[in-house]
Amino acid sequence: VRPIVLFNQILIVGVGLIGGSIGLDVQRKKLAKKVVGCGRTQHNLNIALKRGIIDEATSHLEEVIEGSDCILLCTPVKSLEQQIPLLAQRASKGTLVMDVGSTKEDIVRLAEKHFQDGISFIGAHPLAGTEKSGALGAEEHLFDGARCILTPASGVSNKMIGVAHRFWESLGMVVQNMDPREHDRALAATSHLPHMAAYALMSVIGKTLDINEISKFAGGGLKDTTRIAASPAEMWRDICLDNSKPLVSVLKKYHSEIEKLFTMIEGSESDKLLKYFDQISNLRRQLNK
Amino acid sequence: VRPIVLFNQILIVGVGLIGGSIGLDVQRKKLAKKVVGCGRTQHNLNIALKRGIIDEATSHLEEVIEGSDCILLCTPVKSLEQQIPLLAQRASKGTLVMDVGSTKEDIVRLAEKHFQDGISFIGAHPLAGTEKSGALGAEEHLFDGARCILTPASGVSNKMIGVAHRFWESLGMVVQNMDPREHDRALAATSHLPHMAAYALMSVIGKTLDINEISKFAGGGLKDTTRIAASPAEMWRDICLDNSKPLVSVLKKYHSEIEKLFTMIEGSESDKLLKYFDQISNLRRQLNK
Numbered sequence: 331v332r333p334i335v336l337f338n339q340i341l342i343v344g345v346g347l348i349g350g351s352i353g354l355d356v357q358r359k360k361l362a363k364k365v366v367g368c369g370r371t372q373h374n375l376n377i378a379l380k381r382g383i384i385d386e387a388t389s390h391l392e393e394v395i396e397g398s399d400c401i402l403l404c405t406p407v408k409s410l411e412q413q414i415p416l417l418a419q420r421a422s423k424g425t426l427v428m429d430v431g432s433t434k435e436d437i438v439r440l441a442e443k444h445f446q447d448g449i450s451f452i453g454a455h456p457l458a459g460t461e462k463s464g465a466l467g468a469e470e471h472l473f474d475g476a477r478c479i480l481t482p483a484s485g486v487s488n489k490m491i492g493v494a495h496r497f498w499e500s501l502g503m504v505v506q507n508m509d510p511r512e513h514d515r516a517l518a519a520t521s522h523l524p525h526m527a528a529y530a531l532m533s534v535i536g537k538t539l540d541i542n543e544i545s546k547f548a549g550g551g552l553k554d555t556t557r558i559a560a561s562p563a564e565m566w567r568d569i570c571l572d573n574s575k576p577l578v579s580v581l582k583k584y585h586s587e588i589e590k591l592f593t594m595i596e597g598s599e600s601d602k603l604l605k606y607f608d609q610i611s612n613l614r615r616q617l618n619k
Numbered sequence: 620v621r622p623i624v625l626f627n628q629i630l631i632v633g634v635g636l637i638g639g640s641i642g643l644d645v646q647r648k649k650l651a652k653k654v655v656g657c658g659r660t661q662h663n664l665n666i667a668l669k670r671g672i673i674d675e676a677t678s679h680l681e682e683v684i685e686g687s688d689c690i691l692l693c694t695p696v697k698s699l700e701q702q703i704p705l706l707a708q709r710a711s712k713g714t715l716v717m718d719v720g721s722t723k724e725d726i727v728r729l730a731e732k733h734f735q736d737g738i739s740f741i742g743a744h745p746l747a748g749t750e751k752s753g754a755l756g757a758e759e760h761l762f763d764g765a766r767c768i769l770t771p772a773s774g775v776s777n778k779m780i781g782v783a784h785r786f787w788e789s790l791g792m793v794v795q796n797m798d799p800r801e802h803d804r805a806l807a808a809t810s811h812l813p814h815m816a817a818y819a820l821m822s823v824i825g826k827t828l829d830i831n832e833i834s835k836f837a838g839g840g841l842k843d844t845t846r847i848a849a850s851p852a853e854m855w856r857d858i859c860l861d862n863s864k865p866l867v868s869v870l871k872k873y874h875s876e877i878e879k880l881f882t883m884i885e886g887s888e889s890d891k892l893l894k895y896f897d898q899i900s901n902l903r904r905q906l907n908k
Contacts, residue, residue, distance in 0.1 A: 457836065457838040458838065458839075459838065459839065459840075460839070476838070477835065477836070516828060516832060516836050517836060519823070519824050519827040519828055520824060520828065520832075520833060520836040520837060520838070520841050521836070521838055521840055521841060523820065523823065523824070524820060524840050524841050524843075524844040524845070525840060526877070526880055527816055527819075527820050527844060527877075528840075528844055529880070529895070529896060529899050529900075530816075530873060530876040530877050530880055531812065531813060531816050531873065532899050532902060532903050533876055533895075533898075533899050533902075534808070534812065534869060534872045534873045534876050535808050535809060535812070536899070536902045537872070538808040538869060538872070539805060539808055539809065541902065541905050541906075543805060543809075544809060544906060545905075545906060545907075546766065547746065547766070547805050547806060547809040547810070548809060548906055549746040549747065549748065549765070549809070549810055550747075550748065550749070550847075551748075551810055551813050551814060551817075551847045552809050552810060552813050552906075553906065553907075554843045554844070554846050554847060555813040555816060555817055555843070555844050555846075555847065556813070556903055556906070557843050557844075557903075558839075558840045558843060558844065559899050559900060559902075559903040560900050560903040560904050561896075561900060562900070563893050563894075563895075563896035563897035563900055564893060566892075566896050567889060567892045567893040567896055570883075570884045570892055571884070571887055571889060571892070574884050574885065574887070577881075577884060578881045578884055578885050580823060580827060581877060581880065581881040581884070582881060583823045583826070583827070584819060584820065584823045584877060585874065585877045585878055585881070587819040587822055587823050588815070588816075588819050588870060588873060588874045588877060589874055591815055591818070591819055591870065592866075592867045592870040592871060592874070594859075595859045595860070595863050595866060595867050595870070596863065596867050598860055598863070600856060600860060603855075603856045603859055603860070604852050604853060604856045605852075606818070606822075606852075607818060607850075607852035607855050607856060608852035609822075610818050610821045610822050610825070610848050611818075611848060611849050611850060611851070611852055613821060613822075613825045613830065613848075614821050614845055614846075614848040614849040615849050616830050616834075617830075617833060617834060617837055617841075617842065617845070618834075618842075
């Protein structure tokens, strides 16, 4: 995809890891004439300005909505409940609004409730990230080759959906549309559950050994499995509350699976354990690294 | 540490990921005049010969014990139960025998039972590895900068312990002695539990979605947390059985932790969740990547 200027002014609300990394790529690929950043702390906005992520910064969302023809909501999902009604009042006709949150059903329903015709809301979930945070953590090429799932609100035109595809593809992503509910169920298993498993794992290890002992014995396995336990607490609190039903359902399956495992070990069920590990390792080898 | 020739002949029993990687570094650093490999399948031994990991190959352990002044046992831990009595019969006086297994108490007790004076057994646990296996998976520099824990059998001389330190340090490792029981308890938390968590996670995800869907949605988080679920089944069956008590104990703690987590989510306990994730992510950030 050869990038072209898609927007006059992109407004990034929340210039953190994702918002900041989008900003870097938008600037590098010249996808917008101007990038405005909105955030809570001046310190983070200053970093974003200094790194060339944004051209202009503000902490007053209401002042920068009108001139923006693309608004990207990159703050934790709960804060969108305040932002969306404000955008619905102030955004100009023809504006494309997208969020980048990890859960999609609730936010699409909220957007459908608030946005009248003329403003297009498309939920977006770029499946990329690191455990870093803030504008300081933003990276170029973060989205390269990764998948982006779009969940358009009902009534959004095919033309606008095409623009959204074009935007994420310009960042190097493989884009597909999906039903928001189906998205949330799949992601509960493939993303939210692994995060919960990692948090719980780090918690148990932290209760068993002190940090010096952990550091001493930490091999690649421990580091890999707990890397995402360094993820921002606020974001994951919101995801848990927002996608609680599908998440609790897979967490309960996981809970039973752990019980099954220690029951096999306690019973010295050698053949069963071998078969269990063998089937799972074969499955895992079908995924790339 | 400037490497020198430490042994006339090193015998590597089991030329897999660990044994093979040791072989590569021993050859590169010229730590032994000759490296002999012993294994079950000719196919794997041929790969080891072709890659220059070993100078000579055999599938008959009894034939190559005598001429070796260092014997490294690199097969799954259960098979050592056959190998150690055989070594006790045939090994020459002055031989250093080390294993590389992930559990240490049982093997040190077994070695103490069988080896008479003149043969020194030192349990070794190099905290390095990948999810690969076989001589094909062996890599140079695998041990560089990683930690190696030594658990000498009682009665082993300080001189031999010094030789063992020298050997692992020559592979670039940070070496320390430890009580075998203390080792097993610590590793149950820092290594064995993360492997169980990863296997169980991959299992649950595999029951929830098919492999195509998993591949579609697999971000870095899923891949990181489940990478070690591709580890060899036989090895992990053996570790579970060999270290069952400390492992079951931490697995039960983990089981309760998962329950605590879904109880907070089900109860929408926003503040508790935030505090929980916040404490854990702070702890994880104290570990390096």
